[in-house]
Amino acid sequence: MNNLPPIGSHIHLIAVCGVGMASLAGLLKARGYRVTGSDQNVYPPMSTYLSEIGIDVQLGFDTQHLAHRPDLVIIGNAVSRGNPEAEAVLNDSIPYFSFPQALGKFLIGTRESIVIAGTHGKTTTSALTAWVLKCAGLDPGFFVGGVPSNFGSGWNPGGGDHVVLEGDEYDSAFFDKGPKFLHYRPQSVILTSIEFDHADIYRDLDHLKEAFRRLVVIVPVNGLLVACYDYPAVAEIVKGGSYRLVSYGDSEANDWTARNIRANQGRSYFEPCFRKNSEGEVELGAIGRHNVKNALAVYALGRELGIARTKLLEGFASFSGVKRRQELKGERRGVLVIDDFAHHPTAVSETITAVTDAFVGRRVWAVFEPRSNTSRRNIFEREFARALSLADRVVISGLHQPEKIPEAERLSAERVVDSINQLRGKKDAILIDGAHDIAAYVAANAVPGDIVLIMSNGGFDGVQEKILSALSA
Template identity: 45%
Template sequence: MIKTIHLIAACGTGMGTLACILKEMGYIVSGSDQNVYPPMSDFLNEKGVQLFSGYDPSNLDHAPDLVIIGNAVTKLNVEARAVLQKRIPYLSMPQAVNKFIAKDKKIILVTGTHGKTTTSSIMAHILYAAGMDPSFMIGGILRDFNSSFRIGSGEYMVIEGDEYDTAFFDKGPKFMHYDPDITIMTGIEFDHADIFIDIDHIKRIFSAFVKKIEKDSHIIAFNDNNNLKEILGSCAASVETYGEQAQWSFSNHMQQNSKTFFDVQGPGKAVSIETNLIGRHNLFNCVACMAAANRIGVSDTSIYTALKTFSGIKRRQEIRGIKNGITVMDDFAHHPTAVRETIKAVKPFYKDGRVIAVFEPRTNTSMRNIFQDTYPDSFLDADMVCICEPGVKKKIPPEDKFSTRQLVADIERKGIDAYYFENCDAVIGFLVSKLRPGDLVLIMSNGGFDNIHIKLLEKIG
């Protein structure tokens, strides 16, 4: 009988969330990580999860009944090797999710290169607003729940399905472990250059996933993505599409103050929607969730109420503060497409000021020169751009390394003011002297960016 569970690499988003869920379910939970730092470490400590700093065989001295090993851990990790030597039972993260949380649930899985967290969050909120008491496990903090997870008694569970690899003993993507009742696929682009060779490699992974989906399952796919359309030909499950020219789409898009109004058309369906979300990409996220909700019988009234009351996700167009008429916004955007769509989405709301985009290219993909020629066009809707050297260093061959200075030069050639900075403090010093009331500072990074948001607000104030 399993009573005590230990997680190796416990401070990652997915593993930390899993640790909290297991603790809430009544298990005695501990974890270890090379970098035990806030906010996840604080969150785990608050939940009563014992944390060990650094990896060491002694972290297993309390003899856990089961160890869950995260994908950040290699087979050379001293603690993981001790697990094997001691013959302690172990699982990967998705295996544990299936065993402890999702085994009796109907899974609504959200996959794709972009929009997974937002789409998953909207879906979970719709089910909750409809009184369906859902469970969810998502890679972001939902404002309406102040949590990235929930364990409900309802039959559905929403899971954000990651294409990243599972563990050193399972190099396949995490989403291959789930058997979804409904799958929302938001599109396929190249990303995760540390594990994928090229776009064809990624398409093969998604194709394998589509082929394994049971024929009585259902897929809701973004029709405006050619890579996704290519792989759906081998699908045995039923498919509905959403997009510009698809079975589900939207029209009459209008923005008033901080609200968005639009009409959704689906098979035999026409619904007017109001939401706090902005941007074309977010409206399509809503449409995908509406198609899924319609599939399982959620009423139009419940869908309308849910989208109207959805408060969003932390780090997705999140306003961190307003000082002296200057707005500081945080967003997780890092892929060129996400950067472009995020800037385009916020631009109409700051007509009396400038949109100043601050970008830190710190992902495994953006630190390589794969998108060197693509990134400049992502900033065309910004009025000013600040590019900062990433705060993390990774071993990348010089010939493959992304050049932040080159990006600045390329943006300038397109007629937009762009500036290069070596660190966060340099960005802040520059902005304080340039900002004026009405401006939006849109800070985009998938990391903490040295707490630039709070530091900047303090300096402005």
């Protein structure tokens, strides 16, 4: 299907309640289409969001949902063959797209695409890029796998010549097993990192690197690739391309480095240096060296796109983060609760370090749920133990839906807890099943001044609110 359906046409989304699909539904509705959707699991916050914007969501998957034959169906990557609606689409020859195909068609169009890719930092870096470009007057469209606090929504069509997209390496659909970012026709790419992840679809690091090679090979000759050379896999795959290559990272051998990094009252300050020459201090509304590095990439991108330094500064200083990325949830009895999406050992380590550095002298609790396909597997048991041992107190929950991971491959939360206690030389880590019991334990043992950092890539059964409620009791 090459031509888009005319405005007012009916578009149906199968598995509409995923974060990305729900945001896409909102984008299509704003474009003037009649949008419906269906999903097996219809619950807040996505069900509330879809209801508020006037999108009819049907519970479950049923061929009757397609009885009026939509003009186009978008099939989410959670949908497999055998899904009755997907089978009806194929049997009745109804036009269909995958989620990333739809973004390429309906959001990018003929505009210049800026893709933010990598194992870590995609969401924050995408949100920061969109905000900095907006503050610089470029009015970009964007689509981010989270909710940037500056915008209040994970998408905006924008009116400018650029579109910023979070480039996910996960597969696109049952009929397209390639990474989503291959549909985004990148003119510019920020590649933040490459480490092994998504163990459910990638065999090993080499298999994952091949996916990123497929991304960089489609960057055009007049395109730009901003790459973090702190990760050997990144440096390996980006060499030899015909695009303009700009490196950044800790080593002064890179094109861009950050100097004089400091933190103060929940904000970071650094000097971006191009080939060792400082461009002056930048204030950033985020904490952590990893976020300084993300900001350095965005700064380098802006300068390479020809944006004056003075036009970039406002966006960095006024950036207010992304929900579920070091998000302050509340404070009770002098105990501050912070929510974060970290679910990879590197991200867990960086997040704990960032919070510890930002709140000097305060005891940090790490409350971690093994929920992602990778964190529930035993490939990173030692790495999780080392990362979590950076916190003063650790609570690990049982695995989310452990039955979905083969027993031989399953992470042992007990072994992680034992390893942390051995590393620290005392029993600072504990395994507790269930959000209610976790909240009760934290409330009984936390003292004024403590920081409770919750890390999960899912809802964690509302443990954030449960802890705040228990602290208030």
